[in-house]
Every structure is written in structure tokens, then in C-alpha cells.
Amino acid sequence: MNIQKVFYGIILLGCVFPLVVPFVDEKAMESNVTRIENETKTTKVVQNETLAPDVQSVKTVNVSAAQGKENSKEPEKKEEVKKEEPKVQTIKQVEALKPEADIVYDGMTLDQLAKKLNKSLGSTIANKGSLYASYSLQMGVDPYVAVAITLQETGCKWNCSTLVKKCNNVGGMKGSPGCNGGSYKKFNTIDEGIKAYIDNLSKNYYKKGLNTVEKINTKYASSKTWSSKINRYINEIKSK
Numbered sequence: 001m002n003i004q005k006v007f008y009g010i011i012l013l014g015c016v017f018p019l020v021v022p023f024v025d026e027k028a029m030e031s032n033v034t035r036i037e038n039e040t041k042t043t044k045v046v047q048n049e050t051l052a053p054d055v056q057s058v059k060t061v062n063v064s065a066a067q068g069k070e071n072s073k074e075p076e077k078k079e080e081v082k083k084e085e086p087k088v089q090t091i092k093q094v095e096a097l098k099p100e101a102d103i104v105y106d107g108m109t110l111d112q113l114a115k116k117l118n119k120s121l122g123s124t125i126a127n128k129g130s131l132y133a134s135y136s137l138q139m140g141v142d143p144y145v146a147v148a149i150t151l152q153e154t155g156c157k158w159n160c161s162t163l164v165k166k167c168n169n170v171g172g173m174k175g176s177p178g179c180n181g182g183s184y185k186k187f188n189t190i191d192e193g194i195k196a197y198i199d200n201l202s203k204n205y206y207k208k209g210l211n212t213v214e215k216i217n218t219k220y221a222s223s224k225t226w227s228s229k230i231n232r233y234i235n236e237i238k239s240k
Contacts, residue, residue, distance in 0.1 A: 104133075105133070105143060106144075113133040114133045116238075117129030117133055118130075119240040120147060120151065120236065120237045120240060121147065122157055122158060122159075123156050123164075124165055125150070125154075125170060125194070128191075131194055131195075132146055132150075132198075136198055139198050139202035139206075140206050141201045142211075144234045145213060145216070145230070147233075147237055148230045148233035149171065149230060150171065151233050152226075152229055153172040154170055154172075164190075166180065168187040168188065168190045169184055169185055169197075171196075171197030172184065173196065173200055201216075204219075213231055214227045216230075217230075
């Protein structure tokens, strides 16, 4: 009896076990699949969560780098052209820059001599000191003597004579063409008359050794007191 129960139990177990085992296995497999899928999802989530900050940091780094490049660009500096303001110089500074003029006569430059002579020249021959100074020295004539004789012969210290005003004759020279048909020579301009007068002193007096007022007197004028009058004018010219 017991043997039969055991036998039937074995047979029953043999029939049921194949049915139970697959069922158990299938449940276990489903459980395993579900577990694996969950693990996969978890892994993806973890990976996404892990990568997201890195991606964000990469973007941040790129943006920062781009901003750094823009900030590193220095603004172009425009060269400013400064206009130099003209320097205003005083009269003394301008005069200091001028080359020193040569001393030409009696310790004076030509300009200084001309200014001195102008102080004695009036009327028609006013401001002709430069011509008297330069041409007299050029022709070897004493400028003081040339001006002094003119003042004596023409009265141009105050008011020049008609011979000067109408015929530009500053030395009482004779010749043709005559002034108003007379014996005194007529010149076209006052400068021409002054030069002709100095030429006459140079050619007919100084170059012939008559180079003082006293020596000139012997030929130029018949009056023996003429030279003293000329010397007074010379002293007056020098004193101015």
C-alpha cells in the first residue's frame, strides 16, 4: 500500500514538474528582463545626467572663449595728427636770428648809416639816405661829404631849390640837356640825379686825389669859406 502511494506520487510528480518548471522559468525570465530593462533605463538616465553638466560646461567654455577673443581685441587706435601751432616770435627774437650785418662806415652797418643820413634829408630828397649811403660807398665817396654838399647847394635840409624840384639836379652840375634852357643839367628822376652827382664826385674829385672837403673846395667852389660850411653840415649829420 505504501509502495503504491510512493509509486503514484512519483508518477504524479513526474507529470506536474514539467508543467511547473517552465512556468517558474518563464516568470523568472520575465522578472530578469524587467530588471535588465530597468537597469538599462537607470543607466541611460545616469549617463544623461552625468553628460548634461559636461555638455553645459563645454558650451560655457566655448562662450567664454569667444567672449575672451572679443575682449582681447583692442580698439583700433586712430592716430591723431597734431597740428603745430605757429610760434609767435618777438621782434627781438627775429632780429637775433638775422645774420650780423657788416660794418661798412664809421662803425655802422649800411642800414644804420642810411637811417642816420635820412635824419638830415628833407623835402624832395627825403628818405634817400639808403641811395646816398650805398652808392657813395660803391663809388668810393665819403657819404657824409656827399650829403653835406647836397644840403649846401640845394637847401634840401628844409626846402629843396627849384633846380632840384623841377630838374632833379642835387649837386649844381652843369651840362645838357639844360634845365629850363639854362646851363644847369636836367635829370629825368631824382635817383638819376643823385647817382650822376655822386659819379661826378668820384670821377672828377676822389679819383684825382681831391678826397677831402678842403681839396674839393679848390675846384668845386670859388669861395674859400665853402669848405667850412660843408664841414659844419658834416658835423651836424654825425651828431644826429
